[in-house]
Amino acid sequence: MSAQLATTVSPAWLVAGMGGYALTAVIAGAGEILRKPAVRRAGFWLLLATFAFNAAMIGLMWVNLDRPPFKTLYETFLLYPFCIAFVSLVLVKMHRLSLLVPFAAAGALLCFYQAWRKPDLELIVLPPALQSAWFVPHVVTYFIAYAGLFVSFVLAALSLFKARGNAQQAEDLSAAEAPLPLEEAAHKAVLFGFAALTLGLAMGAAWGKSAWGDYWQWDPKENWAFITWLAYLSYLHLRLIGNWRGRRALWINLACFAAVLFTYLGMNMLPKAVSSGSLHLYQ
Amino acid sequence: MTGLEGIAPLVLDPPADKPTQPWPLGRLFLGILGFVAFLVLAQHGHEDEEWRADLVAGMAVLAALGAWALWRARRTILETLTSSRFGAAILSAIAVATALGTFVTQKATDKDLEQYYGTAAADWIDRLFLAETFHSFWFSGLLALLVLALLLAVLRRPFWLVGQWGFLLGHGGMIMVVVGASIGSRWGVHGMLALHKGQQRDIVSRSEEEGDPQGPMRLGFALRLDAFEVEKYPDELRFCLYQTKKEARPELLQTVKFEQAKEWTGLRKSGLSFRVREHMPPTGESKPARHLITVEGALPFEVQVGQTYAVLGTQRSFKVVEFFPHFIYDIEKKRGVSVDNEPKNPALLVEEPGGGKDGTARQQWLFANMPGHGKKEGDLPLKYTYPGSVASVTIETRRKGEAAASGEVRLAAEARGGVCALSPELSLVFENKPGEPRSYRSKVSVMENSQAVKEATIAVNAPLSYGGYEFYQSDWHKDDLNYSGLKVVRDPGLGVVYAGMIMLSLGVCFVFYVHPRLKSAARGFSKQ
Numbered sequence: 001m002s003a004q005l006a007t008t009v010s011p012a013w014l015v016a017g018m019g020g021y022a023l024t025a026v027i028a029g030a031g032e033i034l035r036k037p038a039v040r041r042a043g044f045w046l047l048l049a050t051f052a053f054n055a056a057m058i059g060l061m062w063v064n065l066d067r068p069p070f071k072t073l074y075e076t077f078l079l080y081p082f083c084i085a086f087v088s089l090v091l092v093k094m095h096r097l098s099l100l101v102p103f104a105a106a107g108a109l110l111c112f113y114q115a116w117r118k119p120d121l122e123l124i125v126l127p128p129a130l131q132s133a134w135f136v137p138h139v140v141t142y143f144i145a146y147a148g149l150f151v152s153f154v155l156a157a158l159s160l161f162k163a164r165g166n167a168q169q170a171e172d173l174s175a176a177e178a179p180l181p182l183e184e185a186a187h188k189a190v191l192f193g194f195a196a197l198t199l200g201l202a203m204g205a206a207w208g209k210s211a212w213g214d215y216w217q218w219d220p221k222e223n224w225a226f227i228t229w230l231a232y233l234s235y236l237h238l239r240l241i242g243n244w245r246g247r248r249a250l251w252i253n254l255a256c257f258a259a260v261l262f263t264y265l266g267m268n269m270l271p272k273a274v275s276s277g278s279l280h281l282y283q
Numbered sequence: 284m285t286g287l288e289g290i291a292p293l294v295l296d297p298p299a300d301k302p303t304q305p306w307p308l309g310r311l312f313l314g315i316l317g318f319v320a321f322l323v324l325a326q327h328g329h330e331d332e333e334w335r336a337d338l339v340a341g342m343a344v345l346a347a348l349g350a351w352a353l354w355r356a357r358r359t360i361l362e363t364l365t366s367s368r369f370g371a372a373i374l375s376a377i378a379v380a381t382a383l384g385t386f387v388t389q390k391a392t393d394k395d396l397e398q399y400y401g402t403a404a405a406d407w408i409d410r411l412f413l414a415e416t417f418h419s420f421w422f423s424g425l426l427a428l429l430v431l432a433l434l435l436a437v438l439r440r441p442f443w444l445v446g447q448w449g450f451l452l453g454h455g456g457m458i459m460v461v462v463g464a465s466i467g468s469r470w471g472v473h474g475m476l477a478l479h480k481g482q483q484r485d486i487v488s489r490s491e492e493e494g495d496p497q498g499p500m501r502l503g504f505a506l507r508l509d510a511f512e513v514e515k516y517p518d519e520l521r522f523c524l525y526q527t528k529k530e531a532r533p534e535l536l537q538t539v540k541f542e543q544a545k546e547w548t549g550l551r552k553s554g555l556s557f558r559v560r561e562h563m564p565p566t567g568e569s570k571p572a573r574h575l576i577t578v579e580g581a582l583p584f585e586v587q588v589g590q591t592y593a594v595l596g597t598q599r600s601f602k603v604v605e606f607f608p609h610f611i612y613d614i615e616k617k618r619g620v621s622v623d624n625e626p627k628n629p630a631l632l633v634e635e636p637g638g639g640k641d642g643t644a645r646q647q648w649l650f651a652n653m654p655g656h657g658k659k660e661g662d663l664p665l666k667y668t669y670p671g672s673v674a675s676v677t678i679e680t681r682r683k684g685e686a687a688a689s690g691e692v693r694l695a696a697e698a699r700g701g702v703c704a705l706s707p708e709l710s711l712v713f714e715n716k717p718g719e720p721r722s723y724r725s726k727v728s729v730m731e732n733s734q735a736v737k738e739a740t741i742a743v744n745a746p747l748s749y750g751g752y753e754f755y756q757s758d759w760h761k762d763d764l765n766y767s768g769l770k771v772v773r774d775p776g777l778g779v780v781y782a783g784m785i786m787l788s789l790g791v792c793f794v795f796y797v798h799p800r801l802k803s804a805a806r807g808f809s810k811q
Contacts, residue, residue: 122538125516128722128743128756191795198791202784211744213473213755213772215780216464218417220385227385230378237374240367271388271399 009057009064014116017057020050021081021112024105032099040098044089047101051085054108058082067126070139073282076264077115079139081108083147087192091151097185103154134207141200142225146260148193149232153257155186156250163247183246186253187239194232201229220270221280224263231256311363311372314352318428319376321345322421323411329420365436373429380425384416426461433458449798453790459783466776473772475757476506480765483507483730487771502771504750505730509738511767512726513759516718522557522678523712524550524705533581533710547681553705554683561677570608570624571669574631576649579664591636594663601647601663604632610650619648628652629669638663676713680705723759725767741769 028043030036058078061069069075088104091097126135159182204222205215216222235252238244244252267281324342328335363369388399391414396405412419433454440447474487485505489497520541525533537551547556573585578594586592591602607621610630619630629651638645638661649667650656705711724742728735729749739747747754751773758768 121535122521122716123519125719125721128720131722132744195791195795198788202788205784206781209777210746211755212757213746213753213770215777218384218389223381223385227378227381230374230381234371234374234378237367237371241371270385 009061011116011119013057013060014112014119017050017054017078017081018109018112018116020046020053021105021109024050025102025109028098028101028105032102040101043101043105044092044098047085047105048089050105050108051082051089054078054082054085065123068136068139070136070143071126071130072120072124074115074118074120076139076143076282077111079143080146081111083140083143084108084111084150087144087147087151087189091185091189095185095188097155099158099182100151100154103158104151107150107154129211132207132211134203134210138200138203138207141196141203145193145196145200146264148189148196149257149260152186152189152193152253155182155189156253159183159186160247160250160254183250186250190232190235190253190256194229194236197225197229197232201225219280221263221267224259224267228256228259228263231259311369312376314349315372315376315425315428317345317348317352318424319380319421321349322419322424326412326420327410361435361439364432365439369432370436373425373432377425377429380416380422383413384422387413387416389414389416430458430461445801446798449790449793449795451790452786453794456783456785456787456790459779459786461783463776463779463781463783466779467774468776471772471774471776472500472752474500474770476754476769476771477758478506478508478725478727478767478769479763480508480511483728485730502750502752504736506754506769507728507730507735508725508767509728510726511759511764512724513764514721514724516721518718519716521714521716523714524553525710525712526552526708527581527710528708536709541676544678549683550705550709550711553709555680555705556683557678557680557711559676560679562675570606574603574606575668576631577666577668579666594665599635599638599663601633601635601665604634604646606631610648626669629667631667633663633665635663678711678713723756723767725756725769727754727769 024043024046027039027046031039031041031043058069061075061078070079084104084107088100092100162182204225208217208222209215235249235256238252239249321342324338324345328338328342387408388395391399393405393409396408396414399405400408408414412421416422437451437454437458440450442448442451472487472489474489476484476487478484483505485502487500487502489500522539522541522544523535524537524539526536527533539548541559541562544557544559547558549556573587576584576586576592581595584592586603588603588606591600593600607619607628607630608624608626609622610619610628611622612618613620619632631649633647633649635645635647637643645661647659647662647665648657649665651667651669654666722742724740726738726740727747729737729739737749739749741747741754741756743756746756753772753774755770755772756767757770760766
């Protein structure tokens, strides 16, 4: 890694962040496998410490760049783990879901690795449209939503994994575990993520109106944000139908997260997105 | 299910005491597809203004099937439309339709579609109106169906009960967003006001491109452009390290700011460090010994008059014949000459041996101030940079781990201006990256009866509201800074859309977080 990052954060910080999340994943994972409360607690505190370090990195970048560091893909690879860690810490504290810690740390580690692998090679300035009071709340709300939906994805996958081979449990996951069944926890995370998606969508519309005169432009990223929102709304409706709870709902939850990932990372694959010069495209 | 169990439902399911048989999801989906097909045929008839027999027959069959389906479902139609199943089916259908619209290039011409997707696929895209998905009958039909379902669901709810407020806010909000958008689309104005400095106009151009194909419209007052300002970020002097692999475009590996390069700085993959030894501002010299040439898609290199150079990746070569600091074309002499030694219009004459007809040499002019001027088919893809107008630096390099400098290179700065080959693959370029726009501002006066009644500054994120219209900074030309393009919008549905969004957001939060707590509180109260 090179000196060009001195204007944002040093590569050493990225390596330290990766180390923090990796250590958290290992310690918290060991705590879950060994079922040792003390090791679990250590995993939690490690996640908290790495989260604080991640926050400091974002703060430093903000100062160095003299703008919110949420513009480029590299910058969002530092924001997303921050949000994942934040949402996971809250959920662990609220619902004693310590099982979440190693997976949240692993997800955050993956983001940090991507940031380390492909750092910004030059300073990116904010174009006029992004110099808006809506920029920070809109982006942060969306990444909080994505973090909630990532957590939901993890919990849904764990729930399916735990129920594998047990037909009865698979059909009635919500009644199988205590204190908060994984399927129920996954659903609660969807509710949180969906509420944040809704707020993010509304804020984006208000911002679009003030910048371009249109609250909706059928921009590919807007469309995929809408598709993601519709996908989770379909999930919420399907889950109200008796026989769509449990395993089916969990699989739909997993599928919905594919829409989140595509919205976040897939826009360059779309024909209009490549040629439109959309501000939603990451540089 | 009553809506008060567990996490509150968003859609009313049939009451348990009135068993009904709403259609299963698969059949609902098929029904929606049939509805879409009907609308596609209807749009063909509408656009072609020709109701062919096969079209009418197709519509009749689909209408008959639809009528039959409605008849069969007459007892449960209300329950079906207001059920979670239907909600999920229609939401999924809209999601799939929206996704289709993102995979197909929107508003592309038939020719473009054929080029992108091939003739057969382009034909289907045209038949299904997929290149205008979001403005097609069938997409609007899906939204209308959604609004109908939402409306029925809302009307069936007892709105006076606090427990229903979240549901009503959320569903009512969605209805208002769609209805408000439709109002804006039907009765709103979307146009452009193109102004040059000092010019005033009161006619807004409207076109399909701007989402409003109704033609020019008079505002009732005029807008005069008093000034247009572009504020830019500062230029950035920097070094860029590129890696060139076979046949590929150079890949940027590293950038180093000029200030940072005053100290020894490592260069990736090279085993070298470098630092700036001397910085020279632009010399303005009229007859520099070296000139900079860039072959399209590659890095620049230095050339001298009288020398011949090969064009990498081709069998072609060129000789630099002559340099003209202030080029003009002398009509009498019928050839290019230099008026004087002031570098006002620097030009290079290059010659490709054997590049002309019958194997003669082919001559080509390269103009520093007008890249591409006079370019003819078959010319070499060369760009000329005049080095006397730019800053230059002398850098020294050393092997990593060594104390003493082992090399020294002079580099000129221009966009891709000076280059130093560190190895066959690695090149260090000294360049002046022009600052990007930080803001655009139009200073305008609102004119009524030839009098300025209001002065305002319009910028991105800071529109002007006047006379029921809003004016947004939308367009500018870097080559004509006296021009400003303003988007003109009047949206009578905006308030409804905003109210809908607020209701939707509040409704979601109420259903997910307030309602369950109210229920818990109510349960605790009843136990006491």
